[in-house]
Structure formats: C-alpha cells, structure tokens
Amino acid sequence: MRTIEISELRRLTLARLRQGFSKEASERMAEVILFGEMSGRASHGIQRLLPGSYGPLDEEPGPDPMIERLSHNSARVDGRPGMLVASIACDLAIDLASESGMSAVTARGSRSTSGSLNYFVERMTEAGMVAVISANTLAFVTPHGGKGRLLGTNPLAMGVPSSGRPFIIDMATSASNVGEVMAAAAAGTTLSPGIAVDSSGNETRSPSDVLDGGALLPFGGHKGLGLAMMIELMNGVLAGAGAAPTGSSDGWGHVFVAMSLKAFGDPDELRQRAQEIIERFESAPTVDERPPRIPGRASLDRRDQALARGSVEVDDEAFDQLVSLVDGSSAS
Amino acid sequence: MRTIEISELRRLTLARLRQGFSKEASERMAEVILFGEMSGRASHGIQRLLPGSYGPLDEEPGPDPMIERLSHNSARVDGRPGMLVASIACDLAIDLASESGMSAVTARGSRSTSGSLNYFVERMTEAGMVAVISANTLAFVTPHGGKGRLLGTNPLAMGVPSSGRPFIIDMATSASNVGEVMAAAAAGTTLSPGIAVDSSGNETRSPSDVLDGGALLPFGGHKGLGLAMMIELMNGVLAGAGAAPTGSSDGWGHVFVAMSLKAFGDPDELRQRAQEIIERFESAPTVDERPPRIPGRASLDRRDQALARGSVEVDDEAFDQLVSLVDGSSAS
Missing domain, CATH: 3.30.60.50 (Hypothetical oxidoreductase yiak; domain 3)
Known part of the structure; x- marks a missing residue:
C-alpha cells in the first residue's frame, strides 16, 4: 500500500476515464471510483480502471445513455457503462422525487459495475430522500442445493437521512x-x-x-435466497435487464427508488427523529460494554478520514498499472 | 389437529371479532386471520383471537383509525388494532398508486399483529403493484454482542406480479x-x-x-442486523412509530410502498417478462435434480389447497378456545 493525495488520484482517475469518455461522463464516474477507494472498498476503486475488471473501460464504446421518461415520477436510463447510467439515474430519481415526493428510475444495458451503491444512497440522503437501490449483476450465485449460476450477487442498499449522519446499509445478497x-x-x-x-x-x-x-451461495439461508431472487426479478421486470440469465443483451439492471421526507411530514422533525433513533442504536447495551458496531458506518468513517487527511492508501500494483495506463497514453 | 370447513371458521372468526369491532372492521380482519390459518402459519391464524396473543382483541378499544392524507401519493393511518390499520393502509396504497404510479402509506399506533404481511403483498400484486412492506414490532431482538431488546422482529415482505402467480417473499429479519x-x-x-x-x-x-x-438475534449476521435496524428506523421515521424502543405510545409501525407496473411500461408485457424469469427460477438445475424450493411459494400453495378443499386443519386447543369464547358470549 502507498499513500496518495486525493487530488493526484482524482487527476489520474480522470485521465484514465478520458481515454474512453467525455469530460462530463468522466467526472461523474471519477467521483464513484474515488468514493470506493476512500471508503476502503478497493474492489470498487481504481481496480475498476484496469482491463478485465468489469469496469467502465471494459465496455464497448456506445452512444450516450438514453433517458426515457415513463411517467411524471418514473424513468429508465438505457446505456453504458454502469457507473455512468447509475449516476444519471440517481440524479434523475432525486429530481423526480423532489417534484412529486416519490420516484423510481431504472437503468439497464450496461455490463460493468456501477460502483458502490452506498455512494448513490448517500447522494440521495443528502437530498433529503429515503433511498432504496438494488441491482442485478453478472450471474455468479446459485440457490442452496443448486448448480450453475442463476443470480447476480445482487446488492441492496438503503438509506435514511437524519439531522446528523445518515443511516446507510449496502449489502450483496450473496454470502x-x-x-x-x-x-x-x-x-x-x-x-x-x-x-x-x-x-x-x-x-x-x-x-x-x-x-x-x-x-x-446467498447469504442468510433461505431468506437471503428470497431477497436475491426478488432483486433479480424486480430488476429484470422494472428495469428490463437480463435476469436469471438470458442470452439477451439487456445487460445488468438497477432500480433507484427515492422517497422525499417531505412526503411524510416536516423534514426537520423527521431528521431529528431519525437522529434520536440512531443514537439509541449507538448506545445500545453490549456484553463487552463497547459501543455496538453500526452497519454501514465503517466505510463512511474511512471516507471521512481520507477526506480530512486529503490522502488515501492505495494498492501498489493497481496504482502502478493505473499510472502506466495513463502515462502510456499521454506518451503515445 | 382437526379439519374445519372454511365457512365455519370464517363464521367463528367473525363472531369473535364482532365482540370488539364493527362489522366492516371484523370482515377486514377475518380475511387476514383466515389467510394465516389457510397458509399454514398458525401463529397468525385463530391463535391471534385468543387473549394475550398480541391480537386485535388484546388492544384497548379505540376510535376508528384516522387517515391523514400527507400528499397526493402518501398518507398515514393512525389507530388500532394492527390488522385493521394494515388492511386500510394496504387498500389506500393501492388506490394512491393506481392514480399516481407510486405511493407510500404508513401506519402507526397499534400494539397488536397486522397478520402475515404476504397477505397484503398478494393484495397489492393482484392490483398490478410491485409491493414493498415492512413493519417494526414488539422489541425482541438484540444486535450480535448486545443484551436487552432493541429491535422488533421487523418483517420485510415484497412482491412482483406476473402473468402467472406472483413472486412474494415475507421474512422476519430475526433468526x-x-x-x-x-x-x-x-x-x-x-x-x-x-x-x-x-x-x-x-x-x-x-x-x-x-x-x-x-x-x-438477527438472521444472516451483520447484513441481517443492517436490515433489521433499517426497518426499525424507517418505520420510526416515516410512520412515526415507536422505535429502538421508546417509552412513547406511538406503537408499532408499517410502511406500505406500492409501485404500479404501469409506471414502468406495458403491464401485460411486464407480467409476461416476470413469468418467464420465475419459470427460469423454477427450472434452475439442482444437485438432486428436484425442482428448487422457491421462497414464499409453500405458504401460498397451502392456502390454494385449503381453498380448493374448502377446509383447513386447525390446532385443537386454539379451536376449542375460540368456540368457547364465541359460545360463552352468545350464551351470556
């Protein structure tokens, strides 16, 4: 591992993304990559800028993602790569729910990672939204007693804003x-x-x-299987993604659901209420009298610490490869 | 166990409920009870008509549940008992989503069971809705390493309609x-x-x-804990229910989210697509070459079989108590 300034990592990340994408698209995706790296989830960081990583540069170049407005509070984003369509869909879900209280925006057509879903959940909570995001991905999971790959690792991520920090979970439904x-x-x-x-x-x-x-296998036995299948199905149906896998070219799916706090009462009061409940989680009694571990908290803590330091620890090999991919390009 | 005709069980269930509730309220709740009994979940059947069962007749009598319309697609139902407010909230979620594509209806104020959530999910899928329902209930769960009761058993239930049978899951987030x-x-x-x-x-x-x-403890380790806390928080904030437990009288919470298939495309096409994916689940290869067990399916199968037979197997003791509660009343 080595310590790299975030500004330098952003410069390299942008330079690499610009090899395949427009400035605006690259800037959107760079934030997703940097979040992955800063939050300590290296598998969703600069690793995804290397060839063969199911990252944005692994996809064939395509047209700009197409936004299809389906109703006053729903839309579909069709295109690739995953990080770009997810980022566009997330913003659109926020915009539509700001207007009409609730929204659902789906995405399909990509075959590369969208990045960490908690990045998108946090953006939605910052906009005062309760967020529910799911995705179906590369088939890699089988039901208990099954053989062959039927389901994606199908992450589910959710978040609730508070007057303090949001409460955010982000979990693969696979073990x-x-x-x-x-x-x-x-x-x-x-x-x-x-x-x-x-x-x-x-x-x-x-x-x-x-x-x-x-x-x-799915996490959590039969209940985890139920969740994994539900996410596969919901994304296959609502986003029109490939599911349970077909030979089709519909790609992976995302469903972003946003519910504005405004639809449920006074947002400030609701945020305060959320904060009080989260504090009761944090102060719940434990056997060893240490504070309970709050799901989703550690990765956001790491991100905050990285931002405060202005630097992040990165994997040597991935970083060297990134530098060489960027330098090789600028030298050619 | 003994075999009872469904019509007779409905008569007794209604008679017992009428001891505390109006005809309309009793009819709503009787369907929830009968679903529990027919689907083989005896803990949500006539058991809940007996004293001390956290059933509808255990709650103090109160005014009719109050419906507060919060926006064009959101509302809150405040009152008791749980089965009644859940049934009203479910219908309202369907109505609002039929108009505006998506809706969220919350419920709070009860301290008795709403019955099996898959009953409500099925009603929503029958109306062409993708359904997401969660509830926070009596505190009975502690985080791993914790002591004392912090969270409810907090069920999560979801469903997607298809051109065949809907796909429905319903799971406590506790082990x-x-x-x-x-x-x-x-x-x-x-x-x-x-x-x-x-x-x-x-x-x-x-x-x-x-x-x-x-x-x-929660199911599925840290991921299950995350889901259990998220449901506790979401119900505490959006429904205004008691959470992580307070001494307040806000009761238990429910959040019903409905998303009409119409908001995502042609409903018939989407139902067909759902059916094709479900069929791929059903025909997925297994080690023992028997069909994979599909989550949520067994309880609906039992309900269908009970309806086809016109009768249901009930627990002797619970049935005798029910008869005595009803007869005791009519004789007095």
Whole structure:
C-alpha cells in the first residue's frame, strides 16, 4: 500500500476515464471510483480502471445513455457503462422525487459495475430522500442445493437521512462476492466454509473451483435466497435487464427508488427523529460494554478520514498499472 | 389437529371479532386471520383471537383509525388494532398508486399483529403493484454482542406480479420469531444454536431464558442486523412509530410502498417478462435434480389447497378456545 493525495488520484482517475469518455461522463464516474477507494472498498476503486475488471473501460464504446421518461415520477436510463447510467439515474430519481415526493428510475444495458451503491444512497440522503437501490449483476450465485449460476450477487442498499449522519446499509445478497473470490485465488487462500459450490454444485472452499464454473451461495439461508431472487426479478421486470440469465443483451439492471421526507411530514422533525433513533442504536447495551458496531458506518468513517487527511492508501500494483495506463497514453 | 370447513371458521372468526369491532372492521380482519390459518402459519391464524396473543382483541378499544392524507401519493393511518390499520393502509396504497404510479402509506399506533404481511403483498400484486412492506414490532431482538431488546422482529415482505402467480417473499429479519420461542417453551424443546441470547447477552438455547428478558438475534449476521435496524428506523421515521424502543405510545409501525407496473411500461408485457424469469427460477438445475424450493411459494400453495378443499386443519386447543369464547358470549 502507498499513500496518495486525493487530488493526484482524482487527476489520474480522470485521465484514465478520458481515454474512453467525455469530460462530463468522466467526472461523474471519477467521483464513484474515488468514493470506493476512500471508503476502503478497493474492489470498487481504481481496480475498476484496469482491463478485465468489469469496469467502465471494459465496455464497448456506445452512444450516450438514453433517458426515457415513463411517467411524471418514473424513468429508465438505457446505456453504458454502469457507473455512468447509475449516476444519471440517481440524479434523475432525486429530481423526480423532489417534484412529486416519490420516484423510481431504472437503468439497464450496461455490463460493468456501477460502483458502490452506498455512494448513490448517500447522494440521495443528502437530498433529503429515503433511498432504496438494488441491482442485478453478472450471474455468479446459485440457490442452496443448486448448480450453475442463476443470480447476480445482487446488492441492496438503503438509506435514511437524519439531522446528523445518515443511516446507510449496502449489502450483496450473496454470502461473499466476486472480488473476494478473485482475491483469495490470487493470494492462494481458501474461502470460508458454506459460502460456495463448484460446477457440480458440491460445497467447495477452493476459489478456483468457484471461478471455474462454480458459484457463490446467498447469504442468510433461505431468506437471503428470497431477497436475491426478488432483486433479480424486480430488476429484470422494472428495469428490463437480463435476469436469471438470458442470452439477451439487456445487460445488468438497477432500480433507484427515492422517497422525499417531505412526503411524510416536516423534514426537520423527521431528521431529528431519525437522529434520536440512531443514537439509541449507538448506545445500545453490549456484553463487552463497547459501543455496538453500526452497519454501514465503517466505510463512511474511512471516507471521512481520507477526506480530512486529503490522502488515501492505495494498492501498489493497481496504482502502478493505473499510472502506466495513463502515462502510456499521454506518451503515445 | 382437526379439519374445519372454511365457512365455519370464517363464521367463528367473525363472531369473535364482532365482540370488539364493527362489522366492516371484523370482515377486514377475518380475511387476514383466515389467510394465516389457510397458509399454514398458525401463529397468525385463530391463535391471534385468543387473549394475550398480541391480537386485535388484546388492544384497548379505540376510535376508528384516522387517515391523514400527507400528499397526493402518501398518507398515514393512525389507530388500532394492527390488522385493521394494515388492511386500510394496504387498500389506500393501492388506490394512491393506481392514480399516481407510486405511493407510500404508513401506519402507526397499534400494539397488536397486522397478520402475515404476504397477505397484503398478494393484495397489492393482484392490483398490478410491485409491493414493498415492512413493519417494526414488539422489541425482541438484540444486535450480535448486545443484551436487552432493541429491535422488533421487523418483517420485510415484497412482491412482483406476473402473468402467472406472483413472486412474494415475507421474512422476519430475526433468526426466529416470538411464536417459535413460545411454542418451544410450551413443548419443552430447545432452540437452534446461535439464534438467541439470555438477559445477560450470553448465547442460550433455552426458550424460557429468551422469554425471561432475553432476545433473539438477527438472521444472516451483520447484513441481517443492517436490515433489521433499517426497518426499525424507517418505520420510526416515516410512520412515526415507536422505535429502538421508546417509552412513547406511538406503537408499532408499517410502511406500505406500492409501485404500479404501469409506471414502468406495458403491464401485460411486464407480467409476461416476470413469468418467464420465475419459470427460469423454477427450472434452475439442482444437485438432486428436484425442482428448487422457491421462497414464499409453500405458504401460498397451502392456502390454494385449503381453498380448493374448502377446509383447513386447525390446532385443537386454539379451536376449542375460540368456540368457547364465541359460545360463552352468545350464551351470556
């Protein structure tokens, strides 16, 4: 790991993105990448600027994403890459819900990561919205007792604004994720028991078995499977994304639902009420008398600390590759 | 167990409910009770008509629930009992979303069960709505490492309509539920490992330890905790329910979100697309070559079978108590 100033990382990230995209699109996506890096989720940081990472530069160039307005409070964004359509859809969901209280904006057509969903949830909570975001992604998950890849790792992210910090969760509905399996394969370590199967559907702890036609299992048993299937279906139906996988070119899906606090009462009072409840979470009694771990909090803490320092720790190899991709281009 | 005709069970259920409620309110709630009984979830059936069951007749009599319209697509239902306000809120969510594409209707003020949430989800899917319902309930759950009751068992239920049967999930965000703990205590059996703690926060398999100031844990580890807290917070803020528990009299909360298929495209096409995805779930390959178990399906199958037979299997003791409560009343 090495310490890089955020301004320098932003410059390199933008330069790399500009190799494939317009200035405006690159600026949108750079913020998503930087959030991933600063929040300590390296798998959604500069790693995604390297070839073969299901990142924005892995997609074939396409036209600008197309926005189809479906009703006064719903719309669909069609196009690629994932980070760009997600960013556009997020802003549109905020705009529509600011006008009519609630909105749903879907996205489809990409085959690359949208970045960390908690980045988008935070943007929505900053605008005074309760946010519910889900996505269906590359098929990599099988039901318990199944074999072959049926479902994406299908993240679900939600957030509620408060008068203090928002409460935000962001979770894959799989017991692990593609990045962790690839990292274990690279490091030569084994997976936790009970989270993955090989191509015949037999439990395995070998990451290469999983990458070689195997699959992850859902988190949390049958309930997690229900959530994973619901997200696959909801994105397949509402966003028109490929689902449970088809051979179609409909790509991955996103559904952004925004509900303005204004639709439920006085926003300041509701924010205050949220803050009081969050404080009761934070002060709940524990066996070891240490404060309980609040889901979603650690990654936002890391981001805040990185911003305060003005720098971030990055992976040496990923950073060197990024520099070489950018320098190679400017030298050519 | 004994077999009772549904018409007879409806008559008895209505007669019991009429001891506390108007004809219209009783008819609404009877359908919820019958759904619970027919779908095989006895803990949400006639059991809830007995004293001390957190059922509708356990609540102090109150005025008719009050509907407060908050905006063109949002409203709050304030009052009790839970089944009645949930039923009113569900219908209102459907009506508002039929007009404006999306709606959110909250409920608060009750301290008794709303019944099975999949009953309400099914009603919403029948009206062409994608449904997301959550509730925060009696505090009975502690975070991992915690002690004392901080969160409800906080169910989350969702549904998507299709051209065939809807896809519906309905899950507590706790690893078990109050009914199962009470049943284990009555039967003298132990709980599964890793799902509950005693009043000091130490793991226990004794149901009486849990009932005596202990607590259940969330399902699915840290992700389940995140969902449980999110539902507690969202209901506390949007519905104005008591949360993380306060000494206030705000009661339990519900949030009904309805999104009409019409807001996302041609409803018939979307229903067809949903059906195709569900069929791919149903035909996914498995290790033992038996069809995969589809979450949420078994309870609706049982309900359909009960309706086809015209009868349902009920618990002897609960049924006898119900008969005696009804007969005792008509004889007095």
